[in-house]
Amino acid sequence: MSTKILQINQVSKHFVLGTSEIPVLKDVSFEIEEGSTVSIVGPSGSGKTTLLGLCAGLDQPSEGTITLNGIQLTGLNEDQLAAVRNEHVGFVFQNFQLLPTLTALENVLVPLELRGLKPNERDALALLQRVGLGHRADHYPSQLSGGEQQRVSIARAFANKPKILFADEPTGNLDAETSQSIEEMLFELNRESGTTLIIVTHDLDLAAKTQQIIPIKGGKIA
Template sequence: MLGGTSIPVLQDINFEIEEGATVSIVGPSGSGKTTLLGLCAGLDQPSSGTIHLNGIQLTGLNEDKLATIRNEHVGFVFQNFQLLPTLTALENVLVPLELRGIKVQEQTAKALLERVGLGHRSGHYPSQLSGGEQQRVSIARAFANKPKILFADEPTGNLDAETSQSIEDMIFELNRESGTTLVIVTHDLDLAAKTQQIIPIKGGRIA
């Protein structure tokens, strides 16, 4: 809303993603790609149209129902990691399991930290970890509840080139192993080229 006038962020967006596919949403800053990811993941609601996630219509659901669906079906990796600063690496990975009411499975969480090369840092807090290490913890957390769909919003945006390559390889490798559908928002065309499908966004529309 600007000066009493509603300005649409996205218009005439229509696409489907096949189960198990790898997809990138690309576009310049301000194009609406992060907003699109938020809509697809049930973090936001559209003013019109419908969204289906893993066969479930999200449109019109209240926040409690949306949160339940996200906890059961979705994993997230964000540019700024979004780890809880007062929890250790291990405790951060356990969060999705605890939100689903699953009995605490420390062995599962420890195995995931080992998988991302941080088994020896499980007792460390985010402030004690490098940016790359924090992103590895967030990847382990994202896969903890065995999501059907993983949404990654600029997952390497705050990392140097060498660390970015390592994180990219890890996301794709874990994705292949788990059969998860992968949706990446990125401005990095080299990263986008690694996915099976590219959805270019420009000015709030599919270009």
């Protein structure tokens, strides 16, 4: 039996800037199977990051509904959304969003602390080692390169063993070899833990490795 982990139904999103409305997404609908791998592709500015944020419960759509793991996100308040995210969702941000006052290791521990779980430093260190950063565990984000910060944010997204992982250009700042090993980690998580993987990427070779490709153009499914 197939289960839908994500259902996006006629979602539109506009932002209000002063007196003008900026339409970003228009009538987007799709469904994602639990345990599958999906890529979202499209030109810069087409609405990919906005769409990912809505799917992950980081923001609310202007119209339409989003159901994540059977939970209707539309209508939930901030605290309820945060609880759903902490329990089910991992997110790798395009701009990393590490907490500047915490070390790499402490950043990886944040999702566990948010869930009220006992922080396990050994597991967090193992995750950092997997992304090749065991030797940088005590560094602050400002002491890390862009690619290193990206890898910390990937380790952090894995920390709460999410049911669904959203990754916005997870290999965008990395060299070919490091990209390859990060890709392998992502697909391994999918195979071994059944984590649903949703990746925004400009890399068509990476997109071709996913089971479903969602092309976005001008805020619509192309």
